[in-house]
Amino acid sequence: MDVDPIPLAQALIRCASVTPADAGAQDVLAAALERLGFAITRRRFGEVDNLFAKIGDGRPHLLFAGHTDVVPVGDAGAWSVDPFAAEVRDGMLMGRGAADMKAAIAAMVAGVETHLSVHGTPKGAISFLITGDEEGPAIDGTVKMLTELAAQGERFDHCLVGEPTAVSRVADTLKNGRRGSLNAVITVEGVQGHVAYPADSKNPVGALLDLLAALRARRLDDGAPGFQPSNLEVTTIDVGNAAHNVIPARASAKLNIRFNTAHDGQDLKRWIEHEAARVAGAHGVTIETKIAVTGRAFYTEPERFIALVAGAAAAVTGYPAQLSTSGGTSDARYIKDYCPCAEIGLSNATAHKVDERAPVEEVRTLARIYARVLAEYFA
Secondary structure (H helix, E strand, O other): OOOOOHHHHHHHHOOOOEOOOOOOHHHHHHHHHHHOOOEEEEEEEOOEEEEEEEEEOOOOEEEEEEEOOEOOOOOHHHOOOOOOOOOEEOOEEEOOOOOOOHHHHHHHHHHHHHHHHHHOOOOOEEEEEEEOOOOOOOOOOHHHHHHHHHHOOOOOOEEEEOOOOEOOOOOOEEEOEEOEEEEEEEEEEOEOEEOOOHHHOEOHHHHHHHHHHHHHHOOOOOOEOOEOOOEEEEEEEEOOOOOOOEEOOEEEEEEEEEEOOOOOOHHHHHHHHHHHHHHHHHHOOEEEEEEEEEEOOEEOOOOHHHHHHHHHHHHHHOOOOEEEOOOOOOOHHHHOOOOOEEEEOOEOOOOOOOOOEEEHHHHHHHHHHHHHHHHHHOO
C-alpha cells in the first residue's frame, strides 16, 4: 500500500526554515526516518544544520539529496494563506517550500517507506543527504557534508535529487546535467568633474558601457552536447548620480553567465579580466572585477541510471520524462563529483513565488515514482 507523503510535507512546511534557520525541520525529518530504521547523523557547520541518514550497508548505494531551507516569503500580505500553515486548498498543498522542495523530501521518505514495507531492508544502502543552506551561500551544507562523509569512507553509486524540475506536470522533465554559473561585479573608477569640461575628467560610465558592449557582443558558444548555448545577462548598472551636470567618479555593473560544458568557468573569468584591462587602458580609468564561479557545468550521460529513473517515471505517470540541462543550479553540482546524479521532481512554476503550491496528487505521484525507482534499482 502506498504511503501518503502529505502529512510529512505539511509538518515540514510548518517549520519556518528560511535560510539558514532550521526551525525544527530536520528534527521532523530525522524522527520520520528513525521510525523507518535509518541511522541519523546530524552536523552543524556555521549557522547551518545538516542531516545524513542511512539504512542498509554495502553496494549499490543510492543517495537521496535535497534541502529543508526555503527562501523568504516576501510580502506576507500578498499571500492568500499563511505561508507556513501548510493548508490544502482546492487540491493544492500551499506554503513556502511546497514546490521547492519540502513536498519532494516527503515524497522521498514516503517512497522509501513503501519500498521497505514491500521489499524489506535493501541489499545495499539507501541514504539521505539533506542540507539547510541550498537557497543561501551553499558553503556550510552539502559541500562540507560530502567531504566529511568521504573521509569516513562513505561511497555513493548514484544520487537522486528532488528539486522541482517539471515544466507543467510532475516528472515531465528529468535533469541529467546543469549549467555552470558565474557572477561578476565590475567597478569603474574615473575622475569626477563638470560635464562642460570633459577633458578635465574621466567618465567611468562610457568605459563601463564599452566593456559591457564588448562582453555582450561575443557569442560564447553554439551549445554543447545536451546543452543550449551559454548566455550572459547584465543584471544591474549603478551610478548613483543625481546631477545632470556632473561626470561621476564611479560606475558599476553586475552580470551573470550561465555556461555549458564548453567552458570551465575559469576561461570566462580570464576573458572578462582581459577585456576589462583593455577597456581600462583605452579610457584611462581603473576597472576592478570581482568574479566568482559558483558552479561548474556538468552532464550525466543518459546511461543505465538515467534510463532507469526516466523509465520508472514514465511507468507511473504514463508520459515520458524529457531530458534537460536547463534552469538554475542545484547541489547536484557538488554531488556529481562523487557519483552520477539525476534530478526529478514537482513543477517549478510557483517556486519562490507568492502562494507557492504543489498539487496534492502530484506529490503522491512523485512518491510512487521514487518507490518504483527503488524497486528497480535494487531488483
